[in-house]
Amino acid sequence: MKNEFIPVSRTIANRISDMIFLEKKYMPGDKLPNEYELSSQLGVSRTSLREAIKILAAGGILTIKRGSGTFVSDSPEVSGDPFGMKYLEDKKKLVKHWFEFRLILEPHNARLAAINATEREVSEICAASNHIIQLVKTNKPFIKEDQHFHSLIAIATRNDVIKLTLPSLENAVSDAIQTSTKIGRTRKSMENVELYHPPIARFIEYHDGDGAEMAMRFHILRGLKDLEDA
Numbered sequence: 001m002k003n004e005f006i007p008v009s010r011t012i013a014n015r016i017s018d019m020i021f022l023e024k025k026y027m028p029g030d031k032l033p034n035e036y037e038l039s040s041q042l043g044v045s046r047t048s049l050r051e052a053i054k055i056l057a058a059g060g061i062l063t064i065k066r067g068s069g070t071f072v073s074d075s076p077e078v079s080g081d082p083f084g085m086k087y088l089e090d091k092k093k094l095v096k097h098w099f100e101f102r103l104i105l106e107p108h109n110a111r112l113a114a115i116n117a118t119e120r121e122v123s124e125i126c127a128a129s130n131h132i133i134q135l136v137k138t139n140k141p142f143i144k145e146d147q148h149f150h151s152l153i154a155i156a157t158r159n160d161v162i163k164l165t166l167p168s169l170e171n172a173v174s175d176a177i178q179t180s181t182k183i184g185r186t187r188k189s190m191e192n193v194e195l196y197h198p199p200i201a202r203f204i205e206y207h208d209g210d211g212a213e214m215a216m217r218f219h220i221l222r223g224l225k226d227l228e229d230a
Contacts, residue, residue: 009051011171012044016056020072022091022178032062032070092227095179098172099224105165106150106220110212112157114204121156122205128152129201136190147173149197153204153216176223188226192219 016032019025032038039049053070056062063073117125128149135142147170154162154169180189196219203211 008044008048009055012042012048012052013055015042016052017061018091018175018178020061022181026072028072028074030072031068032072034069091175091179092183095172095175095227096224098175099220099227101168102172103217103220103224105162105169106153107213107217109154109157109162110200110204110216111209112159112162113153114207114209114212116158117156117204117207121152125149125152125156125204126201129197132193132197136193142193143174143177146177146193153200156204176227180226185226189223192222192226195219196222 020027026032033041035046035049039046042049044052053062053064057064057070060073063071065071113121113125128145132142132145132149135145150169150173151166154166157163177189180186196215199215200212200219203209203215
């Protein structure tokens with residue numbers, strides 16, 4: 001499903017920027033994979049990827065060398081910010097806005113899921129919660145499973161309009177975890193997951209709308225506080 005709120009090219013540009021500034025997958029001077037490989041890796045069209053690369057090249061983050069390929073600039077964000085600190089501050093601001101968006105949406109998602117979820121959906125939500133806890137305890141990446149957990153809850157609302165928010169919700173979860181890693185709050189993020197995911201799942205399992213809504217609200221408020229304290 002396409003993200004209806006942010007242009008596809010900008011979403012891809014943000015993803016590549018995250019690879020550079022947050023994940024450190026590509027360092028200054030590194031060559032990006034060719035167009036075919038990178039579009040396959042990101043799951044996007046080559047046309048959209050080209051537009052994203054143009055955006056990043058215009059911002060000084062990437063350098064296009066005809067006949068050689070696309071490279072991370074030797075000094076990304078050449079306006080005196082070689083370590084991407086301005087990008088990180090912008091990212092923190094975006095993640096704050098994502099949390100505010102989630103605070104409006106997700107507690108009510110959890111309530112509706114507790115009321116409307118089928119037994120199969122309840123089982124999937126509980127299984128996803130258990131899987132995340134195992135990943136956290138073994139210090140393994142859990143972004144994908146965290147996205148899956150929150151998406152399952154949105155789907156279990158049985159509300160077709162809420163389902164349209166899934167791309168934005170998945171971006172919000174991913175951005176929060178990646179940014180927490182970059183600013184040294186990984187442990188806080190993991191603690192938040194361990195503390196609140198199990199009760200959210202249990203309240204949904206018990207079809208307790210009040211409990212599910214409260215647990216989800218505290219989960220998001222904790223994430224917002226950890227971000228603001230960083």
